Amino acid sequence: MATFMDVHHGLNGITAEQLKEAHDADLAIQAEEGVTFEHAWADPEAGLVYCLSEAPSAEAVQRVHERAGHRADEVHKVPLTV
Template sequence: MPLYMDVHTKIKDLTQEKLAEDHRKDLEYEQAEGVHFKEAWADPETGTCFCLSEAPDQDAVRRVHRRAGHPANEVYPVTLHV
């Protein structure tokens, strides 16, 4: 399954609890789209979050995040990996 990295920018009041809660919501909505959010890393200073997922396509990643209430600003198909 293709890998995607999506980026959320300028998230307000970003804490470990908020990140965990947002990730939990993703996991709740992902199955219907055949997506799996594997990991996420975030910088609370700038409010930037990077989410790594497996998904059938880019739109599926966008739909899950939108339904979970936190649309992605950018989504990249990361076909190369080391």
């Protein structure tokens, strides 16, 4: 499994409740794609949401997001961590 950070743009004004709803939608179906979403962060002023996950591929991460109704604008593999 690899680690991925994905980014969603254009979510200006997102609330904590909306972020939780979107994250919960991912969690509800993540196992079907072999993905484990670890955490999500949002910056409502910048309109950005970041999601950290472990997955077999970037495509699997994107499939979960698409099925949950919020396609990621970017999905980045994170090969190094400390």
